[in-house]
Amino acid sequence: MNSKHIVSPDFDSIQEQTLIPTHVAIIMDGNGRWAQKRMLNRIKGHEQGSKTVRSIVETSREIGVNVLTLYAFSTENWQRPKNEVNALMTLLVSFLRSEEKNMLDNNIRLMSIGELHRLPKEVQQALNRVISITQYNTGMILNLALSYGSRSELVDMVKKIATGVKSGSIEIDTITPEVISANLFSMNLPDPDILIRTSGEMRISNFMLWQLAYTELFFTETLWPDFTKEEYLQILHSYQLRERRYGTVST
Numbered sequence: 001m002n003s004k005h006i007v008s009p010d011f012d013s014i015q016e017q018t019l020i021p022t023h024v025a026i027i028m029d030g031n032g033r034w035a036q037k038r039m040l041n042r043i044k045g046h047e048q049g050s051k052t053v054r055s056i057v058e059t060s061r062e063i064g065v066n067v068l069t070l071y072a073f074s075t076e077n078w079q080r081p082k083n084e085v086n087a088l089m090t091l092l093v094s095f096l097r098s099e100e101k102n103m104l105d106n107n108i109r110l111m112s113i114g115e116l117h118r119l120p121k122e123v124q125q126a127l128n129r130v131i132s133i134t135q136y137n138t139g140m141i142l143n144l145a146l147s148y149g150s151r152s153e154l155v156d157m158v159k160k161i162a163t164g165v166k167s168g169s170i171e172i173d174t175i176t177p178e179v180i181s182a183n184l185f186s187m188n189l190p191d192p193d194i195l196i197r198t199s200g201e202m203r204i205s206n207f208m209l210w211q212l213a214y215t216e217l218f219f220t221e222t223l224w225p226d227f228t229k230e231e232y233l234q235i236l237h238s239y240q241l242r243e244r245r246y247g248t249v250s251t
Contacts, residue, residue: 021193023067030199030223043087048225059229067141075149096126107139113185114148150209157183198224
């Protein structure tokens with residue numbers, strides 16, 4: 001955990017505090033329900049949700065979060081109606097194209113984890129373009145989990161390590177938690193300090209099962225399109241008040 005300055009719940013009154021999370025992960029849930037409550041098409045909820053993404057990315061960058069991981073599309077989401085999946089892919093391409101300049105101007109580096117080969121070619125091209133042109137940015141990392149499922153990630157990791165053992169490049173006795181982490185999709189990222197899930201659901205839905213071992217969990221009833229900067233800052237403030245012992249006792 002890095003020690004940096006963090007803002008108070010009132011974003012306008014910055015205080016000298018510590019324990020700003022290095023890595024925040026968010027399960028962005030509730031777009032569809034937000035739309036249904038307003039008797040709108042579910043796609044309208046996803047469109048509104050993309051506006052929340054922009055706000056939370058900007059807030060994270062401003063307060064000094066190093067990595068922001070957003071669970072944008074799971075492996076299970078492929079089972080949704082085809083028209084909704086197609087609309088989500090179109091919205092993703094639009095988001096990437098519209099945010100390209102903003103990422104460059106604000107020194108944000110884009111990364112992505114998941115079974116990216118399953119994404120439509122147009123999405124892959126837009127994603128790869130922004131990843132490429134922002135790869136030398138040194139500010140916050142925006143990490144999009146796309147076509148991501150932690151169980152498939154773990155299966156992939158086991159196959160990689162098994163192949164290494166079979167070829168002789170990895171000795172069984174040298175397999176450690178660090179070796180496992182180094183063979184996950186998230187190999188170059190620290191484990192999340194905080195996981196936030198919106199919409200009131202209290203589960204992690206096949207998201208970063210290995211990486212969340214000691215992550216602080218926060219669940220809010222707020223639907224993602226209604227999730228505000230103020231509530232986000234309040235969660236970060238609550239995180240500051242928690243004691244992370246990692247299995248040890250209080251000091």
